[in-house]
Amino acid sequence: MPSRFMLANAIRALSMDAVQKANSGHPGAPMGMADIAEVLWNDHLKHNPANPTWQDRDRFVLSNGHGSMLLYSLLHLTGYDLTTDDLKQFRQLHSRTPGHPELGYTPGVETTTGPLGQGLANAVGMAIAERTLASQYNRPDHTIVDHRTWCFVGDGCLMEGISHEACSLAGTLGLGKLTVIYDDNGISIDGDVKGWFTDDTAKRFEAYGWHVAADVDGHDPAQIDQAIELAKRQDDRPSLIICKTVIGFGAPNKQGTEATHGAALGDDEVAAARERLDWPHPAFHVPDDIYAGWNAIDKGSQREADWQARFARYSETFPSEARELQRRWNGELPGDLDGAQVIEQAQRACESLASRKASLQTLNRLAPRLPELLGGSADLAPSNLTFWDGAEAISPTSPAGNYLHYGVREFAMGAIMNGISMHGGFIPYGATFLTFMEYMHNAVRMAALAKRQVVFVYTHDSIGLGEDGPTHQPVEQLNALRVTPNLATWRPCDATETAAAWLAALKRQDGPTALVLSRQTLAGQRRSTEQVAHIERGGYVLRDCQDFPDLILIATGSEVQLAMQSADALAAKGRRVRVVSMPCTAMFDQQDVDYRESVLPSHIRKRIAIEAAHADYWHKYVGLDGRVIGMTGYGESAPAPDLFKHFGFTVERVVAQAEALLD
Secondary structure, eight states, X not given: OOOHHHHHHHHHHHHHHHHHHHTOSOOHHHHHHHHHHHHHHHHTOOOXXXXXXXXXXXXEEESSGGGHHHHHHHHHHHTOSOOHHHHHTTTOTTOSSOSSXXXXXXXTOOSOOOSTTHXXXXXXXXXXXXHHHHHHHOBTTXXXXXXXXXXXXXXXXXXXXXXXXXXXXXXXXXXXXEEEEEEEOOEETTEEGGGTOOOOHHHHHHHHXXXXXEEEETTOHHHHHHHXXXXXXXXXXXXXXXXXXXXXXXXXXXXXXXXXXXXXXXXXHXXXXXXXXXXXXXXXXXXXXXXXXXXXXXXXXXXXXXXXXXXXXXXXXXXXXXXXHHHHHHTOOOTTOOHHHHHHHHHHHOXXXXXXXXXXXXXXXXXXXXXXXXXXXXXXXXXXTOOOTTOOBOBTTBTTOSEEEOOSOHHHHHHHHHXXXXXXXXXXXXXXXXXXXXXXXXXXXXXXXXXXXXXXXXXXXXXXXXXXOTXXXXXXXXXXXXXXXXXXXXXXXXXXXXXXXXXXXXXXXXXXXXXXXXXXXXXXXXXXXXXHHHGGGSOEEEEOOSSSOSEEXXXXXXXXXXXXXXXXXXXXXXXXXXXXXXXXXXXXXXXXXXXXXXXXXXXXXXXXXXXXXXXXXGHHHHOTTOXXXXXXXXXXXXXHHXXXXXXXXSHHHHXXXXXXXXX
């Protein structure tokens, strides 16, 4: 049997070879963390390379995702479907080994990482999901959800503010099955971190309520193993293992310096490292005995088989719970979820109310039939109205709940929700004010990049929130959301569209959804059955005229009622006006050409878009001959009606703009 040192050297060799071949990448972290990874993956990690999606596997997250060759080497060596040829294509177009780990590209990669600190927050979400799911479904003598979450982090991850947000919450929640291993090598891109990072990390995490193992020699397998064993015995608090390592370990002329961080070592240094590490093999060659020492397929397959037998016994004793859990793992909605009825209820009522209140109504109607919904808010539940009647807050003493109080941690909330989604078994939603979307924007982007089903709820959607003023009045945020690929952004105009938006979010499994909701009251709009059915298409004709219209008014949210009132005023002047409600431009843009042409005929070029947000986005729909009534600067502090009048969101202005276009 090869020594631990030689097993770890396989990681070092593959990593420096792949980076050297690509002439691009980060060899330092994989070479420095190889000994830690060898102990964890060979002695502690529960996984099955033959089935990377086995539900009760441990989750492993490489938060310092620039060290991706560490993960790719581990997956290759332990038996995942990742070949030597795949490693040779590191960082190449359409390869299975992209520069940073990306969900869906590589079997065994649990989350997309790269922006530092977010992987750590994803891991917190995974640990929350495991504990909550276990609390909901495990029964005495029937433990079917029982796995751990492991996360590697570097100095950069812990410098990022999101690490404070996420780890503070993890300590409060007492996530005993979360273990974070910190590669404390003291080097970042700019060099020795002593000039900008001198925190006492151990005391910091102890203050969060974590178990901390400090000053572990990251190149001593016995110390690493002892620290991991102690962490596994912590039932009521997460663990941080601080491993002192040498970045680029084994590269004799560059180890311990920033020269190994983000660039290929060079042919001469790779050769010198081979000699130092006693690795005389050619590039990308791993001896058979090393492969045998790493191979985890037999052990992993046996572990899964044992679990499958336990789950079969569970299914016999608790058939309904087993079916529901399997449904949740499969991402299937309940068969008795009558979303159409919820939309019809909202349409029949045709109430005038804020869409945030309409959202709460919808949650109260849908959530009792959706145990997979795991909600939350960043300390704004009474304002966001996300705490529905059956919501139960998750806590260390009540882990089986369905709602998380995230505190004032918008960025961590977004990344934790991503981790919950990636774990599986849940549809997470979380809320804040729309203007604070920017605190969490990169987490939204990562959800979209990974195509995760996450629901971001944003209330207080415009200048309509009023007196809190421009610090809280969003202007440019809607544009940022709408241009984010894979993200469906809904801004409904009333309770019916709000219900339809929620249903669309619940059905959508190939990307996240943003629900943009109002504080101000919105008038309920009357619709035909056909119009109600067309809401899910993202844009539809809400009001039409006889013959072809002279003018089309396009609006969203609270401005739809303004468009309807303006259409009435223009009709009284003999103008033929169509009103198009466009709650979700992303969905509308995906419709076939015939449908889009039926809503916005290309030959009708007199168009006005109306929205109390930045005007620029709407020019794609109104064209050169149209106009946009929107915001071009920030708001002011005043009651909402005064603000709408001040910024020109009035019938008088719409009519004046329309007549100027038509004359």
